[in-house]
Amino acid sequence: MNKSENMASSAQGRQLRTMDIVNRGLARRYRAERRFKRFGLSAILLSLAFLAVLFISIFANGYTAFQQTFIQLEVFLDPLKIDKEDLGSANYQGLVRESLAKTFPAVKNRADKRKLYGMVSSGASFDLRKFVQKNRHEIGNTIRIWVPADDDVDMLIKGHILRDVPESERRMDDTQIAWVDHFQHQLRIKQEFNMTFFTGGDSREPELAGIWGAVCGSLYTLLVTLCLSFPIGVATAIYLEEFAPTNRWTDVVEVNINNLAAVPSIVFGLLGLAVFLNFFGLPRSAPLVGGLVLTLMTLPTIIIAGRASLKSVPPSIREAALGIGASKTQMVAHHVLPLAMPGMLTGTIIGMAQALGETAPLLMIGMVAFIVDIPGGFTDPATVLPVQIFLWADSPERAFLEKTSAAIMVLLLFLVIMNGLAVVLRKKFERRW
Template sequence: MNNITTEPTSFNLPTGIATVPTAVPTPGPSKARGTQARTMDIVNKGLARRYRSERRFKRLGLSAILLSLAFLGVLFISIFANGYTAFKQTFIQLEVFLDPLKIDKEDLGAANYMGLVKKSLTADFPQIKSRADKRKLYGLVSTGAAFDLQDFVQKNRHEIGNTIQIWVPADDDVDMLMKGHISRDVPEIERRMNDTQIGWVDDLLGQSRIKQEFNTRFFTGGDSREPELAGIWGATCGSLYTLLVTLCLSFPIGIATAVYLEEFAPTNRWTDVVEVNINNLAAVPSIVFGLLGLALFLNFFGLPRSAPLVGGLVLTLMTLPTIIIASRASLKSVPPSIREAALGIGASKTQMVAHHVLPLAMPGMLTGTIIGMAQALGETAPLLMIGMVAFIVDIPTGFTDPATVLPVQIFLWADSPERAFLEKTSAAIMVLLCFLVAMNGLAVVLRKKFERRW
C-alpha cells in the first residue's frame, strides 16, 4: 500500500474556519525499485541486440574484404600464370657459313642473310628434299634470325669466310611447344605443329641446340607481327613521353587553379558555377575527352595523329579535375591560424599563400598529382580516339613521333589470334601493374613523409 502524506492547503476562508488537510500519494520504495528493474531489463535487451548487430556488421565487413582480396588474388594469379612464360624465349643454335661471295664487306646490308640461315638448316637436315617440307623446316626459326645474323656480321667483319655458331630466336610455335602450351598428346590436326616438325625439334634437343634464356627482347624491342619478336619498349617510351607532356601541363595549371579558387576567388555565382563544372568533369567518361581531342587538337589545330604530344594534351584535360580537387582539399586542410599569423606579421596575401600555405599543402597536392598520373597511365579509350592504336614498330624518339602506349599495346595484343600473344598480353599487364603500384607507392611515401597533422 502506498504511503499517504498530508499537506495543508489554505483557502481564503472566513476567520475562525480551520484549514482542511489534503492527501497526496507518493510511490513507495518497492514500486520505485520495480520500475527501475524493468527499465534496466529493457536497456539490457536493447544492448544485447545492438551488440549482436555490431558483431554481424563486423563479420559482413570482414567477409567483404576477404572476398574482394580473393577475387583480386584470382585475377593476379591468372595474369601471372598466363604471362610469366613470356619472360623466357626459346633459341636455336645454327652453324652458318659466312660465304664471302654472298656478303660484300663494303655493303653488308645487301646480303641475303635469311638465305644463309635456310642453307644452314638444310645442311642440318639433308634428308629433306620436298619444297613443302623445307618450308616447314625454315619455319622452325623466326624471321628475326636474319636480323640477328646481320648484326653479328656488322660487329664481327673478320668472321666473314668462316663457319660460326649463333643462337637465333625460334618461331613462336616452337617456343609454345617448349613451354608446354602445345600438347603433344592431342591429334595432329588439332595442333599448330605436325609430328614431323616436332621430330625435328626433338633432334635439335638431342644435340643440345635448343635452349631457353631470359627474354631481353621483350623489354628492348618494339611491336612486331611476329610474337617472338614483339616487345614493349616502344609502348613504354610512348607512355613516358605522353605522361611527361601531361605532367608538365596539368600540374602547374591544376595547382594554380586550386590556389585561385581556394584563396583568391570571391564567393559568387560565377565561382560556384566553375566549382560545379570541375566536380562534374571529374566524373565524365574518358572517351568524351578523346572525342574532344579528336575534334580540337587533330581536326581544328591539325596536330599529328598518334603522337605523344596530342595524347598528353588529351590526358591533361582528363586529369586536371582530379588534381584541382585534390589540391583544394590539401589547401583546406591547412589551419586558418597559419594564414592569420602570416597576415598578422605583415605578409601580403600572395606572400602568405606562397611562403606558408602552399608549402604545407604541397604533399597532398603531389599525392593527388601522382594519383592522376597513374590514372592517365592506365587510360586507353581517349587515346584510341586520337589514333594511338596504330601499329608502330619504330621506337619513338620525340613528342611528335608516331607512338602508342602500354594500355593500347595490351589492347592490340589481346586482339591477336596467336597463342604467343596471349602470354605477351599478360606479361605487359604485369609490367603495367608494376608501374601503377610504384606510382601509388610513391604517393603514399610522399604523404607519410611530408604530411603534418594539426
C-alpha cells in the same frame, strides 16, 4: 486479496513475460548478429579473393614471357655470298635457310621446307647480319650462332602447345615436333632472358615484339600531361581556395570541375578527336595530343587534391603571415603553398598513375595504330603501354597471350611504384595541426 496486491502481481507477471519474450528471441537475434558479421567479413574476403585471382592469373600467364627460346644454328658464312664491301645487303635469310636445310637433309618437299624455315624467327637474319658486321674475320668460316626460335617452337618448349593433343588440333604437326626434338637432343635449344621484350618495338611476330616503343610513348605522353596539368591544376586550386570571391562565377567553376571528374573518359577522347585533331589539325597518334587529352582528364583530380591540401593548412599560418605585413600573394607563395605542396604532389602522382593506365580516350585519337618504330619526339606516331596491351590482347597467337600478361605486369609495376611514392610522400610530409 486486495486490489493493489493484484495489480502488483499482474505487473510482475507482465514484466516476466516481456523478459521471456526477449530471452526467447535472444538466441535467434544473436545468430542473426553473427550471420550479419560473417556476411560483412566474407564480402571483404571475396573482394580480396578477386584481387588475388586477378594477380595470380596474370602472373601465371605472363612470367614465361621473360624467357625466350633460342636455337643454335651452324651457318657457313660463304664468302661468295657476302660482299665484304657491302655487308648490309647480303642474303642472310638465305644463309639461315641453307643452314637449316643442311641440318635436315631429308627434307625435300616444298611445303615441308617452308615449315622447316619457319622454325626460326624471321629476326634470325638480322641477328646474323649483326654478327657478321661485328666479326668480319669470320667470313669463310662455319660459325655457331644462337638465334630466336619461332613463337610456335617457343610455345612448345614452354609447354603451351601440348604434345598429347591430336595432330589436327595442334598448331605444330608431328614432323615439326620431331625437328624440335632433334635440336633439343643435340642441346641446340636453350631458354634465355628475353631482352627483346624490353628493348624492341611492336611487331607482328611475337618473338620480336617488345614494349620499349610503348614505354617511350607513355613517357612522352605523361611528360606532356605532367608539364601542363601540374601547373594549371595547382594554379586553379590556389585561385579557388585563396583568391576567388564567393560569387556565382566561382560556383560555376566549382560545379564544372566536380562534373568533369565524373565524365566518362571516352568523352574526353571524343573532345580530343573533334577539337585537337579535326579543328586544330594536330597530328594523329602523337603523344602531344594524347598528353593534351589526358591533361584535361586528370586536371579535376589534381585540382580536388590540391584544394583539399590547401584547406588543411590552418588559418593561423595565413593570419601570422598577413600580420607581419606580407601581401596576400606573398602569404600564399611563401607560407601556404610550401606547406600544401606534399599533398598537391601526392594528388599529382595519383593523377599521373590514372593517366598512365588510361586507354579509351587514346583509342579515339589514333594512338591505336600499329607502330614499329620507337617514337623519338612529341609529334611522332606512338602508342602507349595500356593501348599496347589492348592491341596484343586482340592478337590470336598464343604467344601474345603471355606477352600481354607480361606487359600488364610491367604496367602494374609502374603503377605500384607511383602509388608507393605517393604513399611515402604522404607519410613523410603529412602534418597534423
